[in-house]
Amino acid sequence: MKMDTDNLTDEQKEYLSKIQQVVKDGMSLIRNMLDMRSIEGDGITMKWEEVDVVQTLKGVLKNAKAIAELKNINNKNYCF
Secondary structure (H helix, E strand, C coil): CCCCCCCCCHHHHHHHHHHHHHHHHHHHHHHHHHHHHHHHHCCCCCCCCCCCHHHHHHHHHHHHHHHHHHCCCCCCCCCC
């Protein structure tokens, strides 16, 4: 997503950057899922490894919070 940001405020540029990161993360997740299906179809064995789920979720929640703020959605039940 490319656009001219000269007419945006710093806050709008920050939100746009966060939205772009969410899209990038989502695309990466989709690519990984497709790669996994392709690998499984070729009979290649997957090697699983541990990931820090808490850190991963904190990143996802941070991006979701930014989008919620952009849409003026306030929820006191946020866990961050």
